[in-house]
Amino acid sequence: MTAPAYQEPRGYHRLADLMGQYPEVAIFRRFGSLNALNLLSLQAELINLQVEFRDVWIEDDISTDESEKRFSSYFLQLHNAEESFQLKKLLEIRKKLQEYSRSGRCSVSSC
Numbered sequence: 001m002t003a004p005a006y007q008e009p010r011g012y013h014r015l016a017d018l019m020g021q022y023p024e025v026a027i028f029r030r031f032g033s034l035n036a037l038n039l040l041s042l043q044a045e046l047i048n049l050q051v052e053f054r055d056v057w058i059e060d061d062i063s064t065d066e067s068e069k070r071f072s073s074y075f076l077q078l079h080n081a082e083e084s085f086q087l088k089k090l091l092e093i094r095k096k097l098q099e100y101s102r103s104g105r106c107s108v109s110s111c
Contacts, residue, residue, distance in 0.1 A: 035103070042100040049093045056086045 009017050019026040060068040071078040071086050078087050 038103055039100070042096065042103060046093070046096055046100060049089065049096060053086070053089045053093060056089050060084075060086050 008014070057072050060071045063069055067077060067081065068084075071081065071084060078084060078090070081087060
């Protein structure tokens with residue numbers, strides 16, 4: 001099978017070539033309202049996680065188990081307690097915060 005003859009790019013391929021050669025003509029949408037909506041949604045999720053986390057650490061603080069009582073004061077003890085609901089909630093918050101931070105970099109005003 002022989003290679004096809006060279007063909008000038010068309011459509012988006014042609015536009016991409018032009019933008020590649022002349023970056024000053026490149027224009028991209030920022031989707032500002034969609035980015036704002038996404039950030040607001042992530043904020044609502046984080047607020048809910050924060051409330052849930054507060055309830056969990058309060059339960060640990062009033063626990064009769066001395067090791068659970070120390071979770072709020074000693075991160076090492078918390079991280080060593082793999083079955084701790086507080087630790088699971090904290091890691092869930094960490095993941096959501098990372099998602100929020102990444103989304104915030106591409107915010108409403110810039111991307």
